Amino acid sequence: MISKKLKHDPYNLIITGVGGQGNVMSSRIIGNMLSSSGFYVTIGETFGASQRGGSVMSHVRVSSKNVLSPQIPLGMAHMVVSLEPVEAIRVLSSYGNPDVKVICNTQPTHPIGVISGRLDYPSQEKIEKSLKDLSSRTWLFNATNIAMGIGDPIFANIIMAGALSAAKELPLDKNNFKTSMETQFSADKIKQNLMAFDHGINMVNSQ
Amino acid sequence: MEKISCLMMGNQAIVRGAIEAGVKVAAGYPGTPSSEIIDTLSKTAPDIYTEWSVNEKVALEVAAAGSFAGLRSLAVMKQPGVNVAADFLMHLALSGTRAGMVLVAADDPGALSSINEGDTRLYSKLMGIPLLEPGNFQEALEMTKWAFELSEKLKSLVILRTVTRLSHASGNVITGEIKKEAKKAYFEFNGNMLDPLTGIVTTIPVSVKHSLQHEKLQQAGEIFESSVFNTYVGPENPELLIITSSICNLYAKEAVDVLNLDSKVAILKLGTTWPLPSKLIQACIQKTKQILFVEEIQPFVEENIKVLSAGFPDKFGPKAYFGKLSGHIPMTGELNPDLVIKSLEQIFTLELRAFSSSYKKKADKTLENCTPAREISFCPGCPHRASFFTINKVLKLDNRNGFTCGDIGCYSLGILPGGFSTIKTLHAMGSGTGLASGFGKLSQFGMDQPVISVCGDSTFFHSGIPPLVNAVHNESNLTMVILDNSGTAMTGFQPHPGLSTGTGGEPAPEVDIEQVCKAMGAATCICDPFDLKKTENILLELLKKKGVNVLILRQICTLSPEKKGKKYFNILIDEQKCKGEDCGCNRICTRIFSCPGLIWNKEKNKTMINDILCTGCGVCTQICPADAIKAKAC
Amino acid sequence: MTLLGPEELSQQVLDKGLCTLCGACANLCPYIKAHNNKIITLFTCDRTQGRCYAHCPKVGIPLKNISQSYKAQSYTENPIGKFIKIVKAKKGRNASEGNFQNSGVVSSLIIFAMEKELIDAALLTGTQGIKPVPVLARDKDSVLECAGSKYIASPVLSMMAEISDSGVEKLGVVGTPCQITALSQMRQNPLELDDFKDHTTLSIGLFCTWALDSEKFIQYLSKRTDISSIQSMDIPPPPAEELIVKLENSVKKFPLQEIRKFKLPGCEICADMTSELSDISVGALEGFDGWNTLIIRSKKGERLVNEAVEQNYIEIGSLPDRCFDNLLKGAGNKKKQAAQKCRELGMLDDDFNKPASLNGRQTITGIA
Numbered sequence A: 001m002i003s004k005k006l007k008h009d010p011y012n013l014i015i016t017g018v019g020g021q022g023n024v025m026s027s028r029i030i031g032n033m034l035s036s037s038g039f040y041v042t043i044g045e046t047f048g049a050s051q052r053g054g055s056v057m058s059h060v061r062v063s064s065k066n067v068l069s070p071q072i073p074l075g076m077a078h079m080v081v082s083l084e085p086v087e088a089i090r091v092l093s094s095y096g097n098p099d100v101k102v103i104c105n106t107q108p109t110h111p112i113g114v115i116s117g118r119l120d121y122p123s124q125e126k127i128e129k130s131l132k133d134l135s136s137r138t139w140l141f142n143a144t145n146i147a148m149g150i151g152d153p154i155f156a157n158i159i160m161a162g163a164l165s166a167a168k169e170l171p172l173d174k175n176n177f178k179t180s181m182e183t184q185f186s187a188d189k190i191k192q193n194l195m196a197f198d199h200g201i202n203m204v205n206s207q
Numbered sequence B: 001m002e003k004i005s006c007l008m009m010g011n012q013a014i015v016r017g018a019i020e021a022g023v024k025v026a027a028g029y030p031g032t033p034s035s036e037i038i039d040t041l042s043k044t045a046p047d048i049y050t051e052w053s054v055n056e057k058v059a060l061e062v063a064a065a066g067s068f069a070g071l072r073s074l075a076v077m078k079q080p081g082v083n084v085a086a087d088f089l090m091h092l093a094l095s096g097t098r099a100g101m102v103l104v105a106a107d108d109p110g111a112l113s114s115i116n117e118g119d120t121r122l123y124s125k126l127m128g129i130p131l132l133e134p135g136n137f138q139e140a141l142e143m144t145k146w147a148f149e150l151s152e153k154l155k156s157l158v159i160l161r162t163v164t165r166l167s168h169a170s171g172n173v174i175t176g177e178i179k180k181e182a183k184k185a186y187f188e189f190n191g192n193m194l195d196p197l198t199g200i201v202t203t204i205p206v207s208v209k210h211s212l213q214h215e216k217l218q219q220a221g222e223i224f225e226s227s228v229f230n231t232y233v234g235p236e237n238p239e240l241l242i243i244t245s246s247i248c249n250l251y252a253k254e255a256v257d258v259l260n261l262d263s264k265v266a267i268l269k270l271g272t273t274w275p276l277p278s279k280l281i282q283a284c285i286q287k288t289k290q291i292l293f294v295e296e297i298q299p300f301v302e303e304n305i306k307v308l309s310a311g312f313p314d315k316f317g318p319k320a321y322f323g324k325l326s327g328h329i330p331m332t333g334e335l336n337p338d339l340v341i342k343s344l345e346q347i348f349t350l351e352l353r354a355f356s357s358s359y360k361k362k363a364d365k366t367l368e369n370c371t372p373a374r375e376i377s378f379c380p381g382c383p384h385r386a387s388f389f390t391i392n393k394v395l396k397l398d399n400r401n402g403f404t405c406g407d408i409g410c411y412s413l414g415i416l417p418g419g420f421s422t423i424k425t426l427h428a429m430g431s432g433t434g435l436a437s438g439f440g441k442l443s444q445f446g447m448d449q450p451v452i453s454v455c456g457d458s459t460f461f462h463s464g465i466p467p468l469v470n471a472v473h474n475e476s477n478l479t480m481v482i483l484d485n486s487g488t489a490m491t492g493f494q495p496h497p498g499l500s501t502g503t504g505g506e507p508a509p510e511v512d513i514e515q516v517c518k519a520m521g522a523a524t525c526i527c528d529p530f531d532l533k534k535t536e537n538i539l540l541e542l543l544k545k546k547g548v549n550v551l552i553l554r555q556i557c558t559l560s561p562e563k564k565g566k567k568y569f570n571i572l573i574d575e576q577k578c579k580g581e582d583c584g585c586n587r588i589c590t591r592i593f594s595c596p597g598l599i600w601n602k603e604k605n606k607t608m609i610n611d612i613l614c615t616g617c618g619v620c621t622q623i624c625p626a627d628a629i630k631a632k633a634c
Numbered sequence C: 001m002t003l004l005g006p007e008e009l010s011q012q013v014l015d016k017g018l019c020t021l022c023g024a025c026a027n028l029c030p031y032i033k034a035h036n037n038k039i040i041t042l043f044t045c046d047r048t049q050g051r052c053y054a055h056c057p058k059v060g061i062p063l064k065n066i067s068q069s070y071k072a073q074s075y076t077e078n079p080i081g082k083f084i085k086i087v088k089a090k091k092g093r094n095a096s097e098g099n100f101q102n103s104g105v106v107s108s109l110i111i112f113a114m115e116k117e118l119i120d121a122a123l124l125t126g127t128q129g130i131k132p133v134p135v136l137a138r139d140k141d142s143v144l145e146c147a148g149s150k151y152i153a154s155p156v157l158s159m160m161a162e163i164s165d166s167g168v169e170k171l172g173v174v175g176t177p178c179q180i181t182a183l184s185q186m187r188q189n190p191l192e193l194d195d196f197k198d199h200t201t202l203s204i205g206l207f208c209t210w211a212l213d214s215e216k217f218i219q220y221l222s223k224r225t226d227i228s229s230i231q232s233m234d235i236p237p238p239p240a241e242e243l244i245v246k247l248e249n250s251v252k253k254f255p256l257q258e259i260r261k262f263k264l265p266g267c268e269i270c271a272d273m274t275s276e277l278s279d280i281s282v283g284a285l286e287g288f289d290g291w292n293t294l295i296i297r298s299k300k301g302e303r304l305v306n307e308a309v310e311q312n313y314i315e316i317g318s319l320p321d322r323c324f325d326n327l328l329k330g331a332g333n334k335k336k337q338a339a340q341k342c343r344e345l346g347m348l349d350d351d352f353n354k355p356a357s358l359n360g361r362q363t364i365t366g367i368a
């Protein structure tokens, strides 16, 4: 029943961000879209204490063959989608490799150490340069600002999902998304979500 | 007919398994990573009686009542909860059960969201309870379903041990039929005293019941010999046999794949780990000369197979055993594919897996220069930050080296700098107050430090009441601060007896914490922790008072469904007034109070508000010495 | 003096128990507070220079420099400091009656200064129960309520921050020598802050050899008497050697050698007996009950005293030679003993006033 082929099998996607940004939601949406296309999907994530402002990361693994370990081996990510720029770098240092691709929200969330002034938050330029250095392809845009425009920073998750679909790394498309939304949300919510998804597509297509 | 697979979290698969098995009664106490099981049942299965019990022991008792009355029942808790339930658990193991009863225990290897790293499997052995360990999502469903049958057959409780990486991970699951069967609950007790289905339910006579329990275990062992949940995959005569259980089997598989060792390494995945299927293990071990145990927390399978080997020396023969005891697998912390890869590389003396080392070097350097550590802390607008700020301040003002004893909840973060390092002891639920009760009696040995205990609202009911009673009756001196954020915030806002909503959101009679404390004879008052000055004054007075005082600091959690997104105030900074790092402030708001809703602008030497994160609680306005933070009512 | 910060203040003064509770470091910011007659550090401040340190009279005070820069006079080697005139004095017949310590010269001068509008208000020391507390007196009655010496140290200057926000433009301050020293340092605006304003227009310093630690002293008293009925306390000049406590219906006497056990260790390094940096200093007068010793140090002080004498608020007379000699001897001894103690504590060493290493204490380290 799988009609589409994966670029890599298994395909290892990491979605990262900061506790409270709605990471879990992103990984679920993307996971559901792929699973309903017939792939084996394994999502590894933790929540609980780590939610309280800490770094969070979901491993989404896609295969046409079998169930996989919920943890990606080090250095073996194909794509990193990050809701926070510094978190993207953190993930790359463990799971990155020269071929990895990155889609990253540029809106920083300052850790307590930065707020308290004891640690420095890197400049936008430094982040961009680092991400480009550590990946084969990078898409950067401020998804939080766009999401605020739609009405809630939480839409950043959907924007990132849209962007991921446009990066054409995984067999994801808008119809896919629409179907999966329809099973979960009411009509007005779906409209906002589709708008967010489109924004994500545009951000990638314009870069 | 093709079966549709859907993406399910491990915990959801367990729920589905229980529903398919026709479970009728489910009880638990919230605790990561187990909470979603009762949450999901309460939301999706209205015909099942689902309950958030006051604590794990009571949950196990409530579930057992279901079983005794002929209904399949489920008890759910995280590992430390099993410790709480252990007293009843031991009795239940001996008395036996009637309708199928399963205890789902969620262990947390690596203590990802716990403050200890216990292994429930040892309870199985200690108390003689059959044990199952699902190794993937599909098994989580099927094993749960089968566990009820097994329990019914043996008339014994069955433990299903899951781990965080299974419970909170998601994978494809094919669901089965739901068993729909109306059952009338009835507790039969008039039969022969020793008849398990019609007599009284108890552990006495112990000699009879204990030997009966051993017969059940033996029977379980025989059933396990042919269980489909024990699988052998790999060459007939492998160079190495990996024996593993739980989610670790996926790490083992991944490691073998990554290193292309499929032709040399076989994997025996055990789903039934107590009692161990002895014959199956003997047969598999005979195929190889080297064995690697891959499991998390305790070397449970490893040690017990070694014990087994001593009983069958001719079958086992001389083997090389690798695992935790040989140092090939770490003794503590959780596993992952990389740790298994590493031990395989060691055993096969392979070269370490080649990373692009220049990439790794570059990445590590960037990590060092570019990624400020992200410590966990209280959320923006969290009432606990305000509470700990005041507790910390009051203890300093009091000037007698007073200290705070804590326990488990979001407020455990009070042990970290983000909570001003206020908590000085941190153990089990309710233990802060128990310790405080003890400290408060040490004045006869010259101790004159005042002691505060902090305890959440849910924790108060769970195990905060007995130590408070103890303190009152023994005339201890302490101030118990109940951090009442109106819900079990840490685990996702499950209701508790202090609230007027029940497990499924229905109205429920609330047990008033204040009245409970007063009835015990503790001097009790309530304050809003967002009112810093008032809280400070009350607490300063309480510390001077002898006896047992209770201060309820009541303010709803910012993340709670009722509060989320609602601001009390719009917050603005008057840059003209902000002193920044100048003498007279040195930015107490960002440097010390450190609410994530604030931003420190180094260039401008000013504090700013992060409009996305600030929840408008207004507490920082009370902390600013320059009146530079303004709150406008929304 | 090297200008340092709160960490050094803690290490050099507070942690060593050398604080004499002048209050000059307290309530300037959210970190250091005066509470219950103690200086308390609530949270760590990591500034390397701060007013807390700069104001403190217990850290390397170059008496010389202060008197030069602030009063544009050179410091004399005289143990009672630079002065214009020294006399004996007592309350005049136009001044109000009150429960004065000696003859009420301090209270009378303050009231006179208020009436002459030289000051709008005065920072004095009243009591709350048995404990002294800073009081901002804005009228005669509140000045009279503060009459009498409290031998327990009180953080008078902790009220300065509040006063500077209260609209008082011309402030009089009465304090012990350490408080007057700290006040002088405060008035120099050591951090050169733009928004600094000096509201003080008159300082009256008391003579002082030591003050008591509130906690230990109150504990001692409460074991021996009902402290709620204490009306006042007096230490008559030598050779009396006793503390006289007036209770509601009786008088209790305690041997001074017992009481001295509770004196603040920081008083032992204090080199100033007569509040050398004040406009006017006032003390008891040995052998002449009902009189005070009065030292006029500044022109402003001189003018105030002259007018107060003219208008019969105070009465003055010449100081007997024997009293003057004793005063010099007493003040000289205090200097000698303080210098000795400072030397013992290493406070005169070259590297004493060096910045402390912060050891990351001020930062959040966290659990990974």
Ligand SMILES: Cc1cc2nc3c(=O)[nH]c(=O)nc-3n(C[C@H](O)[C@H](O)[C@H](O)COP(=O)(O)OP(=O)(O)OC[C@H]3O[C@@H](n4cnc5c(N)ncnc54)[C@H](O)[C@@H]3O)c2cc1C
Pocket: C099, C100, C101, C102, C103, C104, C105, C106, C107, C108, C123, C124, C125, C126, C132, C146, C147, C148, C149, C150, C151, C152, C153, C154, C156, C174, C175, C176, C206, C207, C208, C209, C210, C211, C212, C282, C283, C284, C285, C292
């Ligand atoms: C702690 C202490 C020790 C003293 N030691 C000596 C000494 O050794 N030799 C000596 O000659 N004189 C000493 N004095 C001064 C003496 O007791 C009288 O205060 C002084 O002679 C003025 O008398 P008066 O009648 O004019 O005071 P009053 O008119 O009664 O006025 C007393 C003033 O003292 C102030 N005051 C009271 N207690 C304190 C305090 N704890 N801190 C700051 N200000 C306070 C009050 O605000 C009040 O305005 C000491 C005073 C104090 C407070």
Ligand code: SF4
Pocket: B380, B381, B382, B571, B595, B596, B597, B598, B609, B613, B614, B615, B616, B617, B618, B619, B620, B621
């Ligand atoms: S009002 Fe202040 S303390 Fe409250 S959330 Fe906003 S920034 Fe944080």
Ligand code: SF4
Pocket: B573, B577, B578, B579, B580, B581, B585, B586, B587, B588, B589, B590, B606, B607, B623, B624, B625, B626, B627, B628, B629
């Ligand atoms: S506390 Fe007030 S004055 Fe100090 S940095 Fe924050 S906003 Fe500025």
Ligand code: SF4
Pocket: B582, B583, B584, B585, B586, C005, C006, C025, C028, C029, C030, C031, C032, C045, C046, C047, C049, C050, C051, C052, C053
């Ligand atoms: S340096 Fe300034 S802000 Fe810091 S403690 Fe001292 S007085 Fe307060």
Ligand code: SF4
Pocket: C009, C013, C014, C018, C019, C020, C021, C022, C023, C024, C025, C026, C039, C052, C055, C056, C057, C058, C155, C178, C182
């Ligand atoms: S002597 Fe004064 S300035 Fe120094 S620490 Fe004590 S109260 Fe603060």
